[in-house]
Amino acid sequence: MLPENDLNIVTKEMGREPNLVEQGCFLNLWSEHCSYRSSAPLLKTFTTTGDRVIIGPGDDAAIIRFGNGWALAVGMESHNHPSYVDPYNGAATGVGGIVRDIISMGARPIALMDPLYFGPLDNPKNLYLFEHIIEGIAGYGNCIGVPVVRGEALFDESYSGNPLVNVVCVGLAREENIVTASAQKAGNKLILMGSTTGRDGLGGASFASRDLSESSEAEDRPSIQIGDPFTEKLLIEATLEAIGEGYVKACRDLGAAGLAGASSEMASKGNLGMKIIADNVILRETGMTPYEILIAESQERMLLEVDPDDVQAVLDIAAKYDLNASLIGELTEDLSYTVMFKGEVAASIPVKLLTEGAPTFERPSTEPAPRDAGEKPEMPEDLKQAILDILSSHNVASKKWIYRQYDHEVQLRTVAKPGDDAGVLRIDGNEGIALSCGCNPKHTLLDPYQGGKGTVIENAMNLAVKGAYGIALVDCLNFGNPEKADIYWQFKQAILGLGDGARELSIPVVGGNVSLYNESEEFKTAIAPTPSIGLIGYTEDVTIAPSGVFTKEGDTIILVGTTKDELGGSEYYRTIGKREYGMAPAVPENVSQIINSLIEAVKSKKVTASHDLSLGGLAAGLCEMCENMGATVDLSDIENDLRTDDLLFSESYARAIICTSEPAAVKELLKDVPHTVIGTVGGNELKISGKEFDVSISISEINKAKKSLLNLMME
Structure with a gap:
């Protein structure tokens, strides 16, 4: 049960040794997943x-x-370990859980994003995980009617045996309908509404706080929740109706640690106690113990605080939607978390000890020895083939097979669809939001601080090319075992970099999730450090968002930003088998100026097409814009004495391609931001030349490469 040190702390504070039910509550609520024991001190720097x-x-x-x-x-969560053990249900319930987080605040979910990370697909197990995780996300999201408008799918050996399933959800509410998870008043009643409670998901929180092993699939399958999206859809409507009628004083989704977590945290946040009658919980299975009733993570359940006079009205709403609902307890003045079962006390715990008593600390961290970047590899003899190889790599190639599984049109708000730099949704008139997500784990592996900072910048650039600026950030910090000093150093540096990047752009970090112990005994690997984020942007006019591809013959092409010799962690080095070489890109000092000027240029309505540059560098970005028409590009005027492969494949941050029919006016808007006119839109091929090279690729060759093995193997 409880680790010895935790047991000693609890015993001392309670004045007695906790019984098995109480130990189960502490085991889950004091887990890394729920209490952020290793991360809380670092998260306070945001x-x-x-x-x-x-x-x-x-x-x-x-x-x-x-x-x-x-x-x-806005919320972001992970469902990494469950998605390895049971990829369909693990991914599906990840969607269901984050959607309920949004509902519990009184908001209707309007958009999902899914940053996903897999091992190489030439491994049959990885391919199985990939296919069923996508199926789980689509199966749940499509059924509940919430569009998946943006995502990411990256592939790396470090995710073999430990895929990452991160999900962002955005909801919309009237300010007057917002509710919180803070209990309001002693004497108010607690209603549990939604699905019945079964043994599925037992110990899910503690399960999420340990490494995966070869035996995980068999041993941990009881820890995986089973989702029912049709019940979730009913729960959405019933919860929002009850909130809209003013019956709900506080609300909490039943997620990690089940009823024990939701109820104790609700009471604690309101500085109140709680008495639970476990017998009143409607069960799916007979013979369940109080331990199982409290800890089970059965899905599609919501805990509501209701005034005694409104209990019947809420029960009637549940009945209207054919949902189970029962009165299971009440709030008390006494700061005790008490659980009754068959007339006896099954648990009696000081509520603040349970929810806030877990000791938090910074673990020892060790910076690795300075990294030798190695000698710069020789350039490939065939530049055209090098470009096509990057375009056809799973990380750069079209993800159309993935996002065509999702319904991104439902709710009729979507303006920019999956496959673009950012999703754009209409909210009120022409005002709207832009959404971006993900990170570059290869950069973070080489330099956790710059990789963390660059994560913010890359996502902010995705918004900027649509004319939006970031207003809020949520994160999902996925790392290996924090008990290892080198892993904890990665974790700490990435958090510091992410925080500094957000401050530089004046974007608050408003929530998120930490997922640690992402290691696989089977593959003897820890994941690459993956500080994935969801970035929410505001745009005053969704109609100004430029296309992400070339649209107008004769337009001038402008490269915005500075290209440097920064090929470390690049997709180019990965495709030529030199992934261990080079230094990761560093965020430029003038990054906020670049982003703000880019937004102003787009807002002028003089930009016809725009595209952020990231994986694969300038060459990949130009090819991605050649969907229906080509371009003639001359890079001879770019200075810095860069080698050809630096020019074409560097992944320097804060760069974009913009197209315009009014170059003089756009250049004036860019002012002091580095920018260079590099070509003209037109033709049926992409011609790129420089001082020492000349490459031509037809649109058909580009589109064939972008389809890649990823799409072909899934047809």
């Missing part, structure tokens, strides 16, 4: 407040002011 922040970290989701009485609910 700036979490801002003009738009109504509710920051600590609730089921953050609440951001949009305007005109509207508010956005």
Whole structure:
């Protein structure tokens, strides 16, 4: 049960040794997954407040002011370990859980994003995980009617045996309908509404806080929840109706640690106690013990605080939607978490000890020896083939097979669809939001600080090319075993970099999740450090968002930003088998100026097409824009004495391609931001030349490469 040190702390504080039910509560609520024991001190370095922040970290989701009485609910979660053991249900319930986090704040979910990370698909197990995780996300999201508008799919050997399934959800609410998870008043009643409670998901929180092993699939399958999206859809409507009628005083999704987690945290946040009658919980299976009733993570359940006079009205709403609901307890003045079962006390715990008593600490961290970047590899003799190889790599190639599984049109808000730099949604009139997600783990592996900082910059650039600026950030910090000093150093540096990048752009970090112990005994690997984020942007006019591909013959092509010899961690080095060489890109000092100038250029309505540069560098970015027409590009005027492969494949941060029919006006808007006119849109091929090279690739060759083995193997 409880680790010896934790047991000693609890015994001392309670004045007695906890019974088995109480130990189960502590085991789950004091787990790394729930209590952030290794990360809480580091997370406190984030700036979490801002003009738009109504509710920051600590609730089921953050609440951001949009305007005109509207508010956005934003959350991000992981379901990594469950998705390895049972990929379909693990991914599906990851979607279900983050959606309920949004509902519990009184918001209707309007968009999902899914940053995903897999091992190479030439491994049959990885291919199986990939296919069924995508199927799980699509199966759940499509059924509940929430569009998946953006995502990421990256492939690396380090994710073999430990795929990452991160999900972002955004919801919309009127400010007056917002509720929180903080209990309001002693004497108010607690209603558990939704699915019945079974033994599925037992110990899920503690399961998420340990390494995976070869035996995980068999041993840990009881820890995997089973989702029912049809019940979830009913729960969405019933919860929002009850909130809209003013019956709900506080609300909490039943996620990690099940009823024990949701109920004790609700009471603690309101500085109240709670009495639970476990007999009143509607069960799916006979003979369940109080331990199982409290800890089970059965899906599609919501805990509601209700005034005694409104209990019947809420039960009637549940019946209207054919949902189970029962009165299971009440809030008390006494700061005790008490559970009754068959007339006897099954648990009696000081509520603050349970929810806030887990010791947190910074673990020892060791910086590795300075890295030798090695000698710069020789350039490939066939540049055209090098470009095509990058385009056809799974990381760069079209992800159409993935996002065509998702319904991204439902709710009719989507303006920019999956496959673009950012998703764009209409919210109120022409005002809207832009959404981006993900990170570059290869950069973070080489330099955790710059990789963390670059994660913010890359996502902010995705918004900027659509004319939007970041207003809130949520994160999902995926790392290996924090008990290893080198892993904890990666974790710490990535957090510091992410925080500094967010501050530089004045974007508050309003919530998120930490997922540690992402290691696989089977493959003897820890994942690459993966500080994945979801970035929410605001745009005053969704109609100005430029296309991500060339659209107008004769347009001038402008490269914005500075290209440097920064090939470390690049897709180019990976494809030529030199992934261990080079230094990771560093974020430029003038990054905020670049982003702001780019946004102003787009807002002028003089930009016809725009595209952020990231994986594969300039060459890949130009090819991605050649969907229907080509371009003639001359890179001779770019200085810095760069080698040809630096020019074509560097992944320097804060760069973009923009196209315009009014180059003089756009150049004036860019002012002091580095930019170079590099070519003209037109023709049926992409011609790229420089001082020492000349490459021509037809549109058909580009499109064939972008389809790649990823799409062909899934047809």
